[in-house]
Amino acid sequence: DPETVSILPDGQGTGDIQLQVSGAGGTIRDIPISAGNNDTLAALAGYINSQNTQNNWGVTATVVQDSGGYHLVITSQAKGPAGALAFNANNTNLTATNNPAMNLKFEVPVGGTNANLTVDEIPFSSTTNTVNGAIPGVTLNLVSAEPDVPLQLAVSPDTTQATNAVNTFITAYNALITAINQQFTVNTTTNTEGPLGSDSSLRQLQSSLLNDISFSPPGSNNLVNLVSLGITTNDDGTLTLGTAPDGRTLNDLLSSDPGAVQAFFQNTANTGFANNFHKDLTSLTDPSQGILNLDLAQNNTEQTNLGDDISNLQGRLATQKQQLINEFSQVNATLEEYPYLLAEITAQLGNILPTSSNTSPSQGSITSSSSSSSSSTS
Numbered sequence: 001d002p003e004t005v006s007i008l009p010d011g012q013g014t015g016d017i018q019l020q021v022s023g024a025g026g027t028i029r030d031i032p033i034s035a036g037n038n039d040t041l042a043a044l045a046g047y048i049n050s051q052n053t054q055n056n057w058g059v060t061a062t063v064v065q066d067s068g069g070y071h072l073v074i075t076s077q078a079k080g081p082a083g084a085l086a087f088n089a090n091n092t093n094l095t096a097t098n099n100p101a102m103n104l105k106f107e108v109p110v111g112g113t114n115a116n117l118t119v120d121e122i123p124f125s126s127t128t129n130t131v132n133g134a135i136p137g138v139t140l141n142l143v144s145a146e147p148d149v150p151l152q153l154a155v156s157p158d159t160t161q162a163t164n165a166v167n168t169f170i171t172a173y174n175a176l177i178t179a180i181n182q183q184f185t186v187n188t189t190t191n192t193e194g195p196l197g198s199d200s201s202l203r204q205l206q207s208s209l210l211n212d213i214s215f216s217p218p219g220s221n222n223l224v225n226l227v228s229l230g231i232t233t234n235d236d237g238t239l240t241l242g243t244a245p246d247g248r249t250l251n252d253l254l255s256s257d258p259g260a261v262q263a264f265f266q267n268t269a270n271t272g273f274a275n276n277f278h279k280d281l282t283s284l285t286d287p288s289q290g291i292l293n294l295d296l297a298q299n300n301t302e303q304t305n306l307g308d309d310i311s312n313l314q315g316r317l318a319t320q321k322q323q324l325i326n327e328f329s330q331v332n333a334t335l336e337e338y339p340y341l342l343a344e345i346t347a348q349l350g351n352i353l354p355t356s357s358n359t360s361p362s363q364g365s366i367t368s369s370s371s372s373s374s375s376s377t378s
Contacts, residue, residue: 019048020086021058021076029057041072048074059085080114080127115142157258159251166250167241170231173209174238180206181236201295205284210237212277219271223264226273229253 017031031047033039041063048061061074076083114125117134124134131140138155183194183202196202213233216225223229230244230253243249253261266272270279284292 019057019059019074021078021083041070044072052077058083082127117142157254159254159258162254162258162261163251166229166231170239170241173213177206177209177237180209199295201291204291206237208280208284212280213237213239215273215276217264217267217272217276221260223253223260229261229264 017033019029019031020027021029029051031044033044037043045061045063048057048059051057052059058077059074060077061072064071064073074085076085114127115129115131116123116125117131117140118124119134124131126142129142131142134140135153135155138153180202183196183199184206186193213226226233226239228244230242230248230250232240232242234240241250244253248256250261264272265274267275282290284290287293
């Protein structure tokens with residue numbers, strides 16, 4: 001049992017194993033062994049793995065079993081000769097057991113080697129099974145070794161990846177030009193443009209983009225513009241990938257003449273479509289002179305100033321609010337005193353005016369009589 005059977009069955013033998021990664025020139029790692037301390041294969045594996053986790057030893061350890069019993073397998077994490085392991089047990093007494101069959105022996109079942117291959121009679125060596133650079137633009141994944149068995153490789157352009165890249169560009173461009181157009185579109189309800197409708201820098205960006213998509217690289221032969229690749233411009237400035245005037249698609253062009261398509265987009269003279277597009281965008285977004293960054297800096301300054309104005313206004317409003325609260329409190333306190341003042345005034349008036357009683361006047365009568373006379377005439 002790798003967890004219970006000690007490699008020191010009689011409790012004898014102490015010392016350490018010296019482990020070196022990268023051969024004899026590597027850092028020496030001491031593995032102490034004594035009774036009750038790393039004296040089983042499982043304990044040794046656990047100690048090595050914990051040291052690798054804590055101190056980056058660069059190796060891992062496992063215990064495996066075959067017909068010959070249990071074995072401690074130590075594997076370097078570095079590939080090729082750089083991961084070669086060296087062991088030194090000469091300074092130990094680990095062989096001083098009463099059971100020589102239990103003595104530790106070290107073997108190298110799989111040595112660290114580089115992957116070696118020959119391409120067109122030119123030798124290449126790689127520390128991994130993924131080889132780059134042997135064939136320009138091609139990655140070789142080595143699965144198994146077959147010495148002296150030549151393999152014929154047929155290299156063809158990856159039209160799918162190229163088409164996906166063009167589609168990605170079209171999608172990103174359409175999103176940008178659509179967002180810009182929305183700023184200059186008049187809202188039928190409010191009869192106003194977007195917040196940036198009067199921004200001259202945005203107008204210049206829109207104009208630059210529309211000019212760039214109509215750019216014709218010099219010396220591009222039959223591929224003179226995007227239309228030649230099957231990419232048409234819509235009325236709103238967006239792009240659509242379809243069929244070229246000669247009936248060919250972008251995939252057809254990539255399959256028949258990938259070099260011409262590549263030269264259209266970019267070339268060593270930096271005069272391709274993508275080269276021109278990149279140059280214009282770099283100019284517009286230059287950190288010190290680009291109009292977009294200058295416009296952004298100006299907007300940030302205005303935003304800061306507006307923020308300061310708002311803070312100052314809020315401060316003044318808070319002061320005015322407190323003044324009004326103080327004035328209201330004074331008025332309220334004065335109004336609360338009025339009932340007491342009125343009562344006091346009433347009391348004082350009562351002290352000033354004398355007390356009086358009401359008497360009824362005597363009643364009299366006046367009698368009058370009238371006499372009447374009569375006369376007659378004849």
